[in-house]
Amino acid sequence: MTRFSYLARKIGIVAFGIFATITLNFFLFRVLPGDAVASMARVPGGSAELKATLLAEFGLDKPLMAQYGDYLYQLMRGNLGVSYSSLRPVTEDVIKAVGNTVPMTLLGITIAVLVGISTGVLAAYKHGTATDTVITNVATIVYSAPTQWIAIMLVLAFSAYLPASGASDPFSFETEFWPLFVDRLRHIVLPSLTLATACFGQYTLVTRSSVLATLGEDYVGAAKAMGFPAGRILFSYAIPNALIPIVTLIALSMGTIMGGSVVIETVFSWPGIGRAMYEAITDRNYPLLQGALLVITVSVIVFNLLADIINMKIDPRIVE
Numbered sequence: 001m002t003r004f005s006y007l008a009r010k011i012g013i014v015a016f017g018i019f020a021t022i023t024l025n026f027f028l029f030r031v032l033p034g035d036a037v038a039s040m041a042r043v044p045g046g047s048a049e050l051k052a053t054l055l056a057e058f059g060l061d062k063p064l065m066a067q068y069g070d071y072l073y074q075l076m077r078g079n080l081g082v083s084y085s086s087l088r089p090v091t092e093d094v095i096k097a098v099g100n101t102v103p104m105t106l107l108g109i110t111i112a113v114l115v116g117i118s119t120g121v122l123a124a125y126k127h128g129t130a131t132d133t134v135i136t137n138v139a140t141i142v143y144s145a146p147t148q149w150i151a152i153m154l155v156l157a158f159s160a161y162l163p164a165s166g167a168s169d170p171f172s173f174e175t176e177f178w179p180l181f182v183d184r185l186r187h188i189v190l191p192s193l194t195l196a197t198a199c200f201g202q203y204t205l206v207t208r209s210s211v212l213a214t215l216g217e218d219y220v221g222a223a224k225a226m227g228f229p230a231g232r233i234l235f236s237y238a239i240p241n242a243l244i245p246i247v248t249l250i251a252l253s254m255g256t257i258m259g260g261s262v263v264i265e266t267v268f269s270w271p272g273i274g275r276a277m278y279e280a281i282t283d284r285n286y287p288l289l290q291g292a293l294l295v296i297t298v299s300v301i302v303f304n305l306l307a308d309i310i311n312m313k314i315d316p317r318i319v320e
Helices: 003-030 036-040 048-057 064-076 090-125 130-144 147-158 177-215 218-225 230-241 243-255 262-267 273-283 286-314
Strands: none
Touching: 003 064, 003 286, 090 130, 090 177, 090 230, 090 243, 090 273, 090 286, 130 177, 147 177, 147 262, 177 230, 177 243, 177 262, 218 230, 230 243, 243 286, 262 273, 273 286
């Protein structure tokens, strides 16, 4: 198989996955009980006429397949619909939420990757020692811990020193860049640290397992027999050849940047895409929920494709 045919097959799978996501996104929420219009029509003075007007306003009075056709047409134009709650374009709400989620999750995942890969390599290098045992056990415990428990423990430990709610101080009237940046940075620490703590364990365990498998290869044994220094064997031979599962895991994690973490953003009242999804679920806000899930799923699919491309560069045998 050539690289071109390999990439063409992967891109075809990605295109099918995105279309399937769009279709499931539309029909999934239509089969759930209840709807936002019924809730909006129960306001004081609401009536059957008000509900009919709202249904017509949002295009929900049409047959299901006609709604699906309209959804696909608007989606091709970059229109994700109108939010039932804010009555603003969903695209604006999603962009604003993603803009808050990306820096928080990017910081958290960066810390998790750096700490996880470092500790994983150290555990593999010290295999069978007390260092390996401690690192592996800590990583396993943290990886198994519920995210909301980690968040609550960090709030109890650091809330006296750092803000534990929101993305900025609502009572601050600062307009200069530096004070605003510092305030934002102080608010981002706890949610990012929660995400890093929840994620670093998997990086540690995967890195350790991958490096250990590489250290058992014949060419590593040959390098040892030739008298190569242990550091050179580890960094020049073992780690580069252990990158494929690590790169794949990082790419999948990068895909979750667009989704953030519903639990973390809810606990810390962080105004990101995860919290927006939580509020959309409680409000039966289908357009916003569809738009958010679409962005998240597409980002995961695209980053997975990038991981395949990077892995192809790392190990050309993949396309053989």
